[in-house]
Amino acid sequence: MSTSPKFQVGDQLQHLKTGGFYRIICLAKIEANLEDAYVYEALINGSYWIRPKTEMEDGRFIRVNE
Helix, strand or coil: CCCCCCCCCEEEEEECCCCCCCEEEEEECCCCCEEEEEEECCCCCCCCCEHHHHHCCCCCCEEEEC
């Protein structure tokens, strides 16, 4: 990752728009452009998602665990 990540592996997050809860699985790179990204899991159904770091850290997610 090019800068320190806002969220760490294991952090639980809430998406402010949908209210969904997620867990950070790992940090990754998007192959097409080498952009930093997060891999995260939806706690409601166990599905996995990948989102660019810039989107994850733009305020749409908040950490819900300490």
